[in-house]
Amino acid sequence: MASSQAIDRQIDQQRHRVFTLAYYTLGSHQDAEDATQETLLRYWRNASRVAPDRVEGWLVRTTTNVCLDLIRKRKRSPETFGNEASEATLQAAASSSPGPSDRAVSAESRQQLERKLAELKEPFRSLLILREVQGMTYDQIADALELPLTSVRVYLHRGRRLLAQQLEASPHCSPTPEHHTPKKISTGGVRR
Amino acid sequence: MTPHETSVVDCDAYMDAIDQLIDGELAGPALEALENHLASCPLCVALVDRLFAISNDLHALPQLTCPDRVIEAVRTHHRSDRAPIAARMGYAAICLAAAAALALVLFPWQLTAPNQPEPSSSAQLAEARQAIAKLSATLAQSDTAVGQETLRRGLVEPLGRAFSVVGKTKLGKWSAAMGVLIDASSTPEQSKDS
Numbered sequence: 001m002a003s004s005q006a007i008d009r010q011i012d013q014q015r016h017r018v019f020t021l022a023y024y025t026l027g028s029h030q031d032a033e034d035a036t037q038e039t040l041l042r043y044w045r046n047a048s049r050v051a052p053d054r055v056e057g058w059l060v061r062t063t064t065n066v067c068l069d070l071i072r073k074r075k076r077s078p079e080t081f082g083n084e085a086s087e088a089t090l091q092a093a094a095s096s097s098p099g100p101s102d103r104a105v106s107a108e109s110r111q112q113l114e115r116k117l118a119e120l121k122e123p124f125r126s127l128l129i130l131r132e133v134q135g136m137t138y139d140q141i142a143d144a145l146e147l148p149l150t151s152v153r154v155y156l157h158r159g160r161r162l163l164a165q166q167l168e169a170s171p172h173c174s175p176t177p178e179h180h181t182p183k184k185i186s187t188g189g190v191r192r
Numbered sequence: 193m194t195p196h197e198t199s200v201v202d203c204d205a206y207m208d209a210i211d212q213l214i215d216g217e218l219a220g221p222a223l224e225a226l227e228n229h230l231a232s233c234p235l236c237v238a239l240v241d242r243l244f245a246i247s248n249d250l251h252a253l254p255q256l257t258c259p260d261r262v263i264e265a266v267r268t269h270h271r272s273d274r275a276p277i278a279a280r281m282g283y284a285a286i287c288l289a290a291a292a293a294l295a296l297v298l299f300p301w302q303l304t305a306p307n308q309p310e311p312s313s314s315a316q317l318a319e320a321r322q323a324i325a326k327l328s329a330t331l332a333q334s335d336t337a338v339g340q341e342t343l344r345r346g347l348v349e350p351l352g353r354a355f356s357v358v359g360k361t362k363l364g365k366w367s368a369a370m371g372v373l374i375d376a377s378s379t380p381e382q383s384k385d386s
């Protein structure tokens with residue numbers, strides 16, 4: 001069994017991934033903090049029952065469940081996505097942004113993208129976050145969410161189209177045109 | 193074939209291929225077939241552009257940093273998770289258990305050899321104090337401020353008062369001492385300053 005220090009190290013390493021998933025699912029910094037805290041606490045309580053190679057999947061699944069519980073409990077969709085949200089990600093992205101004017105434009109479209117993403121229904125939202133934002137492979141996602149691989153693919157493809165429709169329908173935002181080049185064609189994941 | 197000659201039915205046949213293209217999984221003859229279709233279908237070209245843009249925009253969303261206060265809160269909660277052996281049992285249960293254990297220490301002659309004379313009260317108190325120390329050490333394994341405070345207020349202080357009531361440890365006074373223990377255990381706040 002992992003020592004208390006080892007578990008502490010693990011949650012320290014994993015907390016950013018958990019927080020990122022929670023944030024894009026819930027659309028609120030405060031809610032994401034609550035969900036992250038709850039998830040990591042549950043992990044600490046159950047660490048002895050989680051095999052070392054299943055930790056990441058366990059955390060993804062638990063984060064998703066905790067977030068959905070929070071949404072249900074607070075009886076609200078993540079529509080409160082607002083300035084706080086965009087500020088948080090703006091800060092996080094500031095160092096990689098090319099310049100002030102570009103940053104201002106991309107901050108607006110990013111806020112819109114985050115809002116539309118958080119408004120998507122499950123499992124489309126989680127799949128898009130895990131695959132497109134967090135770069136997990138289909139196998140890892142299928143494993144983490146305990147879904148068949150084919151379902152992961154179908155939901156992800158549908159989620160992408162739904163998000164495209166939502167952004168089309170929105171007055172301020174369509175996908176960033178300068179990103180059109182297929183620079184992110186994935187080569188990393190295990191494919192079946 | 194001109195764009196006008198491309199029907200929606202034709203496009204439907206390429207939807208899976210487009211998804212695979214976005215996933216980076218399309219190759220060989222299937223890729224070639226899609227490329228041929230795209231060469232004559234602006235609708236599908238627009239769709240491919242849009243889906244690539246979505247995928248890339250999502251990919252560009254920043255990975256966030258979890259604030260340190262979150263992990264500090266997790267550590268604090270986890271410590272108090274481990275601490276409340278005492279809190280979970282409740283003050284009364286703890287003190288009853290402690291009293292039962294101490295009865296064995298204070299009055300072993302009553303249980304094992306009723307006809308032997310009582311040992312001196314100072315020896316009993318020394319033994320009792322040792323027993324409390326052991327009990328405290330066992331219960332305090334959770335090692336937190338909350339746990340220590342629980343023990344101090346719920347166990348050690350009430351027992352201390354009980355000893356002063358027991359005095360020369362006459363059995364007749366023992367039951368009164370138990371009453372004091374239980375009273376004190378059910379009102380831990382009052383024991384704090386006494």
Ligand SMILES: [Zn+2]
Nearest residue numbers: 203233235236
């Ligand atoms: Zn077409």
